Amino acid sequence: MRNLFLKTIYDKRWFIFGWSLGMAFFAYIMVIFYPTFNSGGLVQSMLKGMPKEWQGIIGNLSDLTHLSTYLASQMFNIRMPMFISVMAIILAGGLTAGEEDRGLLRTLSALPLSRGRIFIHKWLAAVAISAITMVALIIGTYIGSWQIGQSIEFKTLMILSGLLLLMTVALMSVIFAIGTATGRRSLTTAVGTIIAVVSFVLTTFAASVDWLKSWDRLSIFHYYPAPDIARGTVKLSDWAVYAVVIVAVLVVSFVIFRRRDLNG
Amino acid sequence: MTNIVLRVENLTKRFGKTTAIRDVSFKIKTGEVVGFVGLNGAGKSTTINSILGFICPSDGEIEIFDQLSTPTNAFKSHQQLGFASGDMALFESLTGEQYLSFALHQYKIRDRSRLDELIDIFKPELAKKIGDLSRGNRQKVALIAAFMASPKLVVLDEPSSGLDPLMQQRFLELVRAEQERGTTIFMSSHYLNEVVDVCTRIILIRSGQIVRDFPAKELSIEGGKTVRVVSRHKLPGLKGAEDVKIEKTARGTDISFIYKGSTASLQAWLGGLPQLVDFSVSDNTVEMALEDLYEKESS
Numbered sequence: 001m002r003n004l005f006l007k008t009i010y011d012k013r014w015f016i017f018g019w020s021l022g023m024a025f026f027a028y029i030m031v032i033f034y035p036t037f038n039s040g041g042l043v044q045s046m047l048k049g050m051p052k053e054w055q056g057i058i059g060n061l062s063d064l065t066h067l068s069t070y071l072a073s074q075m076f077n078i079r080m081p082m083f084i085s086v087m088a089i090i091l092a093g094g095l096t097a098g099e100e101d102r103g104l105l106r107t108l109s110a111l112p113l114s115r116g117r118i119f120i121h122k123w124l125a126a127v128a129i130s131a132i133t134m135v136a137l138i139i140g141t142y143i144g145s146w147q148i149g150q151s152i153e154f155k156t157l158m159i160l161s162g163l164l165l166l167m168t169v170a171l172m173s174v175i176f177a178i179g180t181a182t183g184r185r186s187l188t189t190a191v192g193t194i195i196a197v198v199s200f201v202l203t204t205f206a207a208s209v210d211w212l213k214s215w216d217r218l219s220i221f222h223y224y225p226a227p228d229i230a231r232g233t234v235k236l237s238d239w240a241v242y243a244v245v246i247v248a249v250l251v252v253s254f255v256i257f258r259r260r261d262l263n264g
Numbered sequence: 265m266t267n268i269v270l271r272v273e274n275l276t277k278r279f280g281k282t283t284a285i286r287d288v289s290f291k292i293k294t295g296e297v298v299g300f301v302g303l304n305g306a307g308k309s310t311t312i313n314s315i316l317g318f319i320c321p322s323d324g325e326i327e328i329f330d331q332l333s334t335p336t337n338a339f340k341s342h343q344q345l346g347f348a349s350g351d352m353a354l355f356e357s358l359t360g361e362q363y364l365s366f367a368l369h370q371y372k373i374r375d376r377s378r379l380d381e382l383i384d385i386f387k388p389e390l391a392k393k394i395g396d397l398s399r400g401n402r403q404k405v406a407l408i409a410a411f412m413a414s415p416k417l418v419v420l421d422e423p424s425s426g427l428d429p430l431m432q433q434r435f436l437e438l439v440r441a442e443q444e445r446g447t448t449i450f451m452s453s454h455y456l457n458e459v460v461d462v463c464t465r466i467i468l469i470r471s472g473q474i475v476r477d478f479p480a481k482e483l484s485i486e487g488g489k490t491v492r493v494v495s496r497h498k499l500p501g502l503k504g505a506e507d508v509k510i511e512k513t514a515r516g517t518d519i520s521f522i523y524k525g526s527t528a529s530l531q532a533w534l535g536g537l538p539q540l541v542d543f544s545v546s547d548n549t550v551e552m553a554l555e556d557l558y559e560k561e562s563s
Contacts, residue, residue: 001358001366011357103353106318110347111370114339258336261319264353 008125024140030075031144072230085196088172096179103264170242177253275324284310285472299459300452302469308452346410350422356395371413382408399426420451488524494541
């Protein structure tokens with residue numbers, strides 16, 4: 001543990017283990033259920049009978065014909081972003097306002113560590129943890145596809161996972177920024193939760209509720225169109241939006257964090 | 265470079281409408297051990313937090329090792345500054361050994377000899393996770409971390425709280441040894457006896473303002489003795505007796521007073537008293553002396 005980055009990874013080892021296992025297991029379960037969805041019959045007739053307003057959650061039935069589009073609509077779209085939002089809120093909130101609340105930020109600041117270095121190492125550690133869980137998701141997907149004897153295109157899975165990672169980092173950076181700029185845990189958790197829930201509602205129901213369509217751009221999930229990616233449409237503007245959000249919130253919070261009073 | 269290690273000039277810190285400290289100024293020279301004393305809420309921790317760069321002063325300046333210190337650049341002086349507080353939060357998922365090793369790396373020190381010396385003095389339980397340690401053992405880890413990089417300046421906020429009497433004694437011995445090595449120490453403490461025991465100078469803070477800055481030896485002299493005499497006869501006067509209280513009891517006249525004169529004069533006076541029923545002489549505690557000082561300064 002030579003530096004704060006490694007110490008943070010070590011500190012969070014059980015968090016990493018738990019979330020990686022959870023993501024891998026979730027992906028594995030979703031993949032091994034694919035033959036049931038794909039075989040028609042009861043599941044498809046049940047899905048057809050659902051109201052139109054729930055289309056955003058269920059996804060397009062035509063997507064169920066291929067493993068990659070099935071995973072994109074049933075796992076990567078909405079469900080995985082929501083799952084990952086919970087992780088981002090806990091992780092970024094805990095590393096920033098959580099540690100400050102417990103007085104640990106003062107302990108670090110008493111060492112010859114600049115606030116800038118503390119900020120960067122913690123953020124990099126959060127990004128690395130997100131990346132590790134994404135690798136676990138990919139591994140779980142491959143194990144499941146191997147078990148059901150189906151293959152998933154490597155490039156598609158990489159783009160789906162890559163943009164999901166960028167979305168996670170963007171959401172995590174927003175929460176991280178609030179945590180470092182204010183040091184207030186309740187505010188950090190509340191804003192993170194509001195972003196995730198509002199994004200879920202907007203993106204889920206915008207597909208079938210007309211007046212929500214214009215508001216959908218405010219959703220952080222809007223720029224992660226997993227079914228479109230699986231069908232071969234990759235928009236660089238989606239990647240750019242997340243990149244701009246990350247840079248903007250980090251720059252502002254970095255400037256504030258270096259000068260403000262530490263709590264605890 | 266001057267021999268002023270720490271210079272605090274007109275330091276003011278406001279939290280909203282509340283002014284926690286106002287125009288706090290003092291200088292600390294190399295090798296001084298300065299006790300920073302005041303009641304709860306007097307402004308001790310706010311001053312220390314400003315010195316360490318945890319909080320940003322509303323007004324005034326802090327210079328450490330001749331360099332202006334702000335929250336943005338305070339880490340530079342921390343290379344030669346150690347800090348421990350009584351309620352210091354440590355990373356509970358790490359063992360004591362892991363935490364000290366991590367902290368040592370931040371000072372970019374590879375030589376563990378000083379760390380091993382300190383471990384030998386305090387004998388903390390380093391193999392256990394910090395979260396499983398008693399308060400005393402956590403405090404030992406925090407104190408070791410403060411001194412392990414052989415800093416030129418050590419800032420301590422209630423450093424011995426949580427330590428048992430034996431460890432408290434070892435801590436005081438460490439402070440004396442550090443003073444001999446030329447280390448400058450700035451410490452606040454609730455245990456005023458330890459302040460008098462090791463400090464060369466005392467700074468008294470009250471309601472956010474420095475009310476007195478004086479050599480520590482003055483405090484023990486000012487403390488004086490409490491004398492209590494019970495006699496059936498009228499007693500002669502004693503020069504230097506203050507705060508005299510007289511009470512008639514069944515045993516005789518019970519007189520108590522504070523005496524700040526010479527011990528020889530007191531001895532002579534007691535020896536000349538006829539038919540004493542009872543008497544006692546005790547040193548005033550540092551707490552009493554400080555209370556006295558506080559009252560004097562506020563009046």
